[in-house]
Amino acid sequence: MSVYTSVGEAELAAWLSRYSIGQLKSLKGIAAGITNTNYFVDTTHGRYVLTLFEVLRLDELPYYLELMSHLARHGVACPAPIADSTDGYASMLAGKPACLVTCLTGAEVSAPSAAQCFAVGEMLAAMHEAGNTFPRRMANPRGPAWWSATAAGLYAEMDALDAASLREEVAFQDRYRFAHLPTGVVHADLFRDNVLFDGDRVAGFIDFYYACNDVLAYDVAIALNDWARRDDGAIDDALARALLAGYQSLRRFSDDEKAAWPVLLRAAGLRFWTSRLLDLYRPQAGEMTYTKDPKVFQRVVEDHRARRDFWL
Amino acid sequence: MSVYTSVGEAELAAWLSRYSIGQLKSLKGIAAGITNTNYFVDTTHGRYVLTLFEVLRLDELPYYLELMSHLARHGVACPAPIADSTDGYASMLAGKPACLVTCLTGAEVSAPSAAQCFAVGEMLAAMHEAGNTFPRRMANPRGPAWWSATAAGLYAEMDALDAASLREEVAFQDRYRFAHLPTGVVHADLFRDNVLFDGDRVAGFIDFYYACNDVLAYDVAIALNDWARRDDGAIDDALARALLAGYQSLRRFSDDEKAAWPVLLRAAGLRFWTSRLLDLYRPQAGEMTYTKDPKVFQRVVEDHRARRDFWL
Numbered sequence: 001m002s003v004y005t006s007v008g009e010a011e012l013a014a015w016l017s018r019y020s021i022g023q024l025k026s027l028k029g030i031a032a033g034i035t036n037t038n039y040f041v042d043t044t045h046g047r048y049v050l051t052l053f054e055v056l057r058l059d060e061l062p063y064y065l066e067l068m069s070h071l072a073r074h075g076v077a078c079p080a081p082i083a084d085s086t087d088g089y090a091s092m093l094a095g096k097p098a099c100l101v102t103c104l105t106g107a108e109v110s111a112p113s114a115a116q117c118f119a120v121g122e123m124l125a126a127m128h129e130a131g132n133t134f135p136r137r138m139a140n141p142r143g144p145a146w147w148s149a150t151a152a153g154l155y156a157e158m159d160a161l162d163a164a165s166l167r168e169e170v171a172f173q174d175r176y177r178f179a180h181l182p183t184g185v186v187h188a189d190l191f192r193d194n195v196l197f198d199g200d201r202v203a204g205f206i207d208f209y210y211a212c213n214d215v216l217a218y219d220v221a222i223a224l225n226d227w228a229r230r231d232d233g234a235i236d237d238a239l240a241r242a243l244l245a246g247y248q249s250l251r252r253f254s255d256d257e258k259a260a261w262p263v264l265l266r267a268a269g270l271r272f273w274t275s276r277l278l279d280l281y282r283p284q285a286g287e288m289t290y291t292k293d294p295k296v297f298q299r300v301v302e303d304h305r306a307r308r309d310f311w312l
Numbered sequence: 313m314s315v316y317t318s319v320g321e322a323e324l325a326a327w328l329s330r331y332s333i334g335q336l337k338s339l340k341g342i343a344a345g346i347t348n349t350n351y352f353v354d355t356t357h358g359r360y361v362l363t364l365f366e367v368l369r370l371d372e373l374p375y376y377l378e379l380m381s382h383l384a385r386h387g388v389a390c391p392a393p394i395a396d397s398t399d400g401y402a403s404m405l406a407g408k409p410a411c412l413v414t415c416l417t418g419a420e421v422s423a424p425s426a427a428q429c430f431a432v433g434e435m436l437a438a439m440h441e442a443g444n445t446f447p448r449r450m451a452n453p454r455g456p457a458w459w460s461a462t463a464a465g466l467y468a469e470m471d472a473l474d475a476a477s478l479r480e481e482v483a484f485q486d487r488y489r490f491a492h493l494p495t496g497v498v499h500a501d502l503f504r505d506n507v508l509f510d511g512d513r514v515a516g517f518i519d520f521y522y523a524c525n526d527v528l529a530y531d532v533a534i535a536l537n538d539w540a541r542r543d544d545g546a547i548d549d550a551l552a553r554a555l556l557a558g559y560q561s562l563r564r565f566s567d568d569e570k571a572a573w574p575v576l577l578r579a580a581g582l583r584f585w586t587s588r589l590l591d592l593y594r595p596q597a598g599e600m601t602y603t604k605d606p607k608v609f610q611r612v613v614e615d616h617r618a619r620r621d622f623w624l
Contacts, residue, residue: 020439
């Protein structure tokens with residue numbers, strides 16, 4: 001259940017008068033999404049998704065919504081925000097910043113095939129290409145400075161061996177700088193629950209609210225650490241190769257990117273290991289978090305440390 | 313048959329590298345469209361429509377393509393142009409200006425129901441609303457100055473009675489000026505063959521290449537003269553009322569618009585009577601025109617002259 005903010009039909013119908021999408025027929029809460037409230041909104045013109053932002057402020061939304069609009073205009077499969085009579089994408093509804101986006105078909109895939117991993121990699125490369133002309137910039141708020149500071153605040157409470165492993169990884173990453181690698185718009189959270197599939201075709205990337213400007217190959221590493229990860233926690237070689245092959249069918253890694261790739265895979269693991277530890281040790285009051293296991297990404301990082309073949 | 317310009321797969325695949333829409337799977341000529349060449353283009357990401365412009369120049373396209381993009385962003389059902397790696401919507405292909413747009417579902421309706429006329433009227437009002445924030449402007453090249461000059465060049469060759477009726481109409485319209493009426497972006501050619509339906513729902517307006525800035529109610533008159541016209545050439549009262557009810561469900565006519573409405577209906581008829589006469593008497597070399605009968609709109613105008621109830 002993830003409808004934190006209730007919206008009534010009358011209130012919504014009044015708010016919809018700022019849009020050119022027809023008359024409200026019905027709305028229905030969507031039981032997905034951890035941070036935001038989502039509704040299906042059916043009008044005489046079709047189905048849309050209404051999002052009420054529980055954490056992001058109205059002035060923080062333009063980067064994300066204009067990015068989604070930009071990517072959709074470029075043919076990247078993602079929801080397209082609907083502009084209102086002020087030509088804006090977001091305004092207040094029920095006390096929360098809110099927006100409407102197009103409703104994609106397709107469904108999540110929990111156990112992806114190699115063909116689906118290939119398609120995700122290919123669409124991610126398409127997204128990276130299309131992002132080249134996006135004019136806005138946003139630094140990654142969950143980069144090395146963030147994970148170093150966050151980890152430092154948690155070591156004392158952690159199991160000693162886990163803390164040592166985390167310290168080792170933070171120290172390892174501190175030895176690398178990636179300023180020379182190609183950067184651009186990254187999704188930064190392209191996990192299985194953020195991609196809709198229609199068969200083996202990507203019907204859409206969703207949940208762009210971690211998107212930012214960062215190293216492109218790091219985004220591939222984030223995706224690979226989830227898409228190629230089996231239920232037992234190990235990375236599946238065939239799925240990893242498929243995702244990389246899909247990505248590189250459109251955008252080949254440079255020599256610099258290939259050299260940095262093993263470190264980026266560990267960095268991508270560290271970022272989620274750290275955020276899951278934070279969720280575990282510092283749960284946010286009032287935020288519904290079904291805490292995900294940090295051990296999953298501890299294992300990803302430790303497996304990458306021992307790995308010799310990185311599928312390139 | 314309306315593929316005037318042939319495009320090969322290799323040539324198209326090379327051109328598609330400027331887009332982020334996946335790899336070319338197939339292309340297929342579309343046997344519709346009088347002025348342009350259209351293809352279905354299937355890629356690994358989905359289906360798109362490729363248009364090669366046979367008459368419009370590359371520098372004339374931004375108004376139309378940015379308008380379609382603007383309207384699509386606002387939720388108006390219409391094809392959305394796909395932006396390329398330069399963030400532009402059009403470039404040269406096979407010697408012609410070309411663009412890609414999203415492929416809509418739905419089909420044309422040759423004998424619309426009242427429900428479909430209502431839906432067309434409602435979507436036209438939504439388009440007029442959404443056009444309010446479109447920043448570009450284009451004067452209507454087929455306004456009163458155009459039809460007066462065009463008609464003047466044809467009277468001598470026309471049947472005397474028809475010419476007298478045309479002169480009467482041009483003189484009648486010369487007595488009216490509509491500078492006081494609400495203006496905005498108009499489709500200006502919203503005939504039955506330019507709307508796709510999915511049941512009673514408008515799946516999309518297409519062919520925006522006559523769009524311009526003009527009197528909004530004139531656009532409604534153009535649509536009504538086609539959508540409510542029966543096979544016998546008479547305007548059907550129920551269909552006319554339905555289209556107007558749909559339009560006014562979203563955007564009510566002002567008193568000024570109501571007063572001008574009977575004249576606008578005749579103006580809308582005169583515009584197509586004149587263009588069809590032009591196509592008949594001055595066929596363009598090299599342009600495939602299956603000439604449409606000017607008499608259809610002569611009758612529309614003459615019927616409106618005699619009409620007393622204009623469905624408002």
